[in-house]
Amino acid sequence: MVIKTIVADDQAIVRTGFINLLATQDDIEVVGEAEDGVQAVRVAAEQRPDLALLDIRMPHKNGIEAAREITRASGGATKALMLTTFGLDEYVYDALAAGASGFLLKDTTFPELLHAVRVVAEGNALLAPELTKRLIAQFVKQRSAPAPVRTVEELTGREVEVLLHIAQGLSNAEISARLTITDHTVKTHINRLFTKMGLRDRAQAVILAYELGLVVPQGRRPTPPART
Template identity: 55%
Template sequence: MIRTVVADDQPVVRHGFAAILDSAPDIEIVGSAGDGRELVTLVRETAPDVAVVDVRMPVLDGIAATARITAEHPSTRVLVLTTFDLDEYVYDALQAGASGFLLKDVPADRLVEGVRAVADGSMLLGPNVTRRLVSDVAARTPAPEPVPGLDTLTPREHEVLLAVARGLSNAEIAAELWVTEQTVKTHVAAVLRKLARRDRVQLVIAAYESGLV
């Protein structure tokens, strides 16, 4: 079961998301919160696998809450949901440690799939969001920054990192490199470990900040 918490300052929205997710056979809602501070406390008490977090919340906003959660509870992955498809929210949320970003108007099945993907360590960004993130990272990083561990990657791991940075899935990488998906998963796990990154989103950011892409 994917233990999940939901945070949104609007009760109807919060309960609606919780009901949708709780109806999935492999997702269990273990709590909900109406503001960022309440969310941080809830995560501390329940140690969920995934936190579904709204950006705009009182007391402590979703991005600040995400930063605290990912720093204090590395095993909890954050899926950010917002009504506002703005560049600043995307960049700041991912820099804070979020593993995915979706708009609130996504279909119910997409929300469920999103929680599953984030729990599995996959990257969850729409193509438009990925392109804007890449542009934003490039603009904010005029000179490449060294990424510790990059020089320890094997040639194949470099290829996999480049493919992840392009937004390819494990299946797409496997087809491109003529290897099995399990082999790709093994390489991705090795890259995550060597670069000390928590998930694929952070690998994308590392690839661009280092100038590798």
């Protein structure tokens, strides 16, 4: 499978750099580029890519707005992978809520970039560990939106364990090994978890884990899993 990708960044040298790096891979094809969010939305509509690599801070329409429009217009077929810096931390939660499936820091290495493109294109979530641990906990805690109506009591003990491991960034195979269950069983728990809680992908699962208090900033104890 060839991953059709578009790259959007208002800095030409950065955009060209990413395009040239991705073009070295046989399984990745860059089918379009954009210098702002408006162009990104238009190019995505024309090319129908599997993945859109978007800088958060762009003129005319920022990466968050572009991600929301691109993922919505494609029905989720186009995944959004965001590029950010620590100076733009406050946008991480909103971008996830807008439909972004992954986050990378702008100083990411080439192998990390390729891994992220492939993981996100497959429909999984990928968050740079620094962002997952430091930012999501901070901004979910501070967010002023009403508390979610979903509760941990809706989940079985095993589903809570799976949710916790997803929030820690573990893959299905790693969860399988950690819980000593088959990969098929892990997928079954994840499907049931997503259905019960109305989740689209692992990025939303990470947010949910923080919103439910299962994962909290250091210094506080998480809510213990419910017993079945």
